[in-house]
Amino acid sequence: MSTATDTREEQASACLKEAVALRPELLKYARKLTFGDDDAAKELVQEATLRLHESVQRNGRSAAPVKLLLFRIMRNSHVDAGRVRGRANNIYVRTRNGDELTEHAGLLHMSHQEVQHSEDAELVTLLAERANLELTARFSLTERIAFRLTAENFSTREVGEMMGRPHSTVHFYIKQIRKHLQLFLRPLLK
Known part of the structure; x- marks a missing residue:
């Protein structure tokens, strides 16, 4: 030995x-x-x-x-x-017993990070607020957290492991939210 x-x-x-x-x-x-x-x-x-x-x-x-x-x-x-x-540290939090999920400000938070030098910062903030309200009304907390985690560079496999869901389910959540946001924001951007 x-x-x-x-x-x-x-x-x-x-x-x-x-x-x-x-x-x-x-x-x-x-x-x-x-x-x-x-x-x-x-x-x-x-x-x-x-x-x-x-x-x-x-x-x-x-x-x-x-x-x-x-x-x-x-x-x-x-x-x-x-x-x-x-990645943001505060997007996804589980309590010790594993059943509580919390989220950060989401799209509004991301829009402030991305559009700091833009002339249209107010417009982007308004659109982000509306999109955030729409997501809150339409999708569950789990779906919104999965979407925001993938927006923060987590893969669908990583998100699935964290949430205890198959990555195909997480991929489906992302696809549904993107499709809905495109349809929701298209008339507002014209």
Whole structure:
């Protein structure tokens, strides 16, 4: 047992040495991902190196080259961080017993975020208020929350898992709400 652990430690140390040798290439790739932000690029490289080290310590080294593994980890970390930044924390809340759902201001909140510099901000706010009232009157709380979660970059599978519903049902909710909003807003926008 200790020999396997020792072997993994040696493999992890070898991966770290290789990561140090690859650092200039890793930083170049990380700068591309972060659009030239040096601090974010350095953090991304450091996070990828630590994740690889932990993974090798736990599972042993895979057959893939270290460079490829580090690039993959950096890309996935960057994408995950972008998804997290794009989501609001207060959209969907379950109580400890799991039966209470709450929602934030919804379309009105999103319209304020998207149209901060627009001349038509008042019109957009008015349309968002009307659309929000229409959604509240027509659709259930569960359907509205599913719609708003997908608007915040959650996939239908993720929303389905959170709500305990099949993703096809969530997809149906989204389709129905989009169709209804298009029909509702079309005459108002003319």
